[in-house]
Amino acid sequence: MGLAIYGYDRLIIVMAKILLFEQNEALADKLASYINGEGHQCYQLRNENHIVDWILLNHPDLVILDQASLAGNAIKFCSEIYYSSSTLLIVTSCSQQGVDQLIALGSGADDFIFKPYLPEEMVARVNAMLRRLQKLAAMRHRVQLLEHHFRVKYADKEVQLTEVEFNLFHLLYSHPHTVFNREDIRKHMYKDHRVVSENTVNSHIRNLRRKLKVISPQHMLITSVYSAGYKYQPCLDQK
Known part of the structure; x- marks a missing residue:
């Protein structure tokens, strides 16, 4: 159509x-x-x-x-x-x-x-x-979060995330176009609020992007904002 x-x-x-x-x-x-x-x-x-x-x-x-x-x-x-x-x-x-x-x-x-x-x-x-x-x-064509299974669905594809990756994606997804710096992300990654390094944040971001690429190879759902942080970029057909 x-x-x-x-x-x-x-x-x-x-x-x-x-x-x-x-x-x-x-x-x-x-x-x-x-x-x-x-x-x-x-x-x-x-x-x-x-x-x-x-x-x-x-x-x-x-x-x-x-x-x-x-x-x-x-x-x-x-x-x-x-x-x-x-x-x-x-x-x-x-x-x-x-x-x-x-x-x-x-x-x-x-x-x-x-x-x-x-x-x-x-x-x-x-x-x-x-x-x-x-x-x-x-x-x-809407990205969906299956919260109880730590899975993300897009079109006819699904990808399994770890709990930490899911919490990270949920934070960005819930605030589209909002830039979160690494400190903001560190505070939301673990429910026990443990202290993690920036390298750990970067590693989780890389792994999350790699997995999301499986369900959305033509669109980068998480984009970098130079010297500022990361944001969720909705697909073109999402409001």
């Missing part, structure tokens, strides 16, 4: 690429206008034979398919889209038969909307689905 995201207060706005397949041109144009008005990019297709190829080539974040516009091939397209891509899929239909909804959802659709619907309803559903998707992606 290629979602671009920005936010203010508690509202998250997700910018997405959306494909709309709707043969009712008046409805399609109106819906596309609403979707674009939300800051998304809405593309329209009129030929059903181009749908799957377009998706594979352009990688949209979400697809809206009208069941009646697919000349009885809605289930086929739901399955093809589901198995060939990771895009979200909303199916719309004039049919009021609940079985059509169940079949579509069982064939790969993520949502099903009965017609007629308000464009505002469609946009609200689109935004809700994209926010959930973004939330899942953000959680997958």
Whole structure:
């Protein structure tokens, strides 16, 4: 997914690429206008034979398919889209038969909307689905501390730390971008407040960095600030 995201207060706005397949041109144009008005990019297709190829080539974040516009091939397209891509899929239909909804959802659709619907309803559903998707992606790329096991997790990888290394990382992690000098770190490394040398601090920092590199090889989570100390540098996709 290629979602671009920005936010203010508690509202998250997700910018997405959306494909709309709707043969009712008046409805399609109106819906596309609403979707674009939300800051998304809405593309329209009129030929059903181009749908799957377009998706594979352009990688949209979400697809809206009208069941009646697919000349009885809605289930086929739901399955093809589901198995060939990771895009979200909303199916719309004039049919009021609940079985059509169940079949579509069982064939790969993520949502099903009965017609007629308000464009505002469609946009609200689109935004809700994209926010959930973004939330899942953000959680997958968030550094997590498993306190009772002295482990750190990032994406699908975990690394085991010693108790001292975990205490050290917890201190830096809890205060992102804050520079701690060696004296600050020495006071927090051991719960019994034993006196340790600067060389000991440096050694633990080296070992901790080496282990963290296993789970985050492209990003240095602990950075040095010349003549000042160390700080935790969150990954680019963390707040």
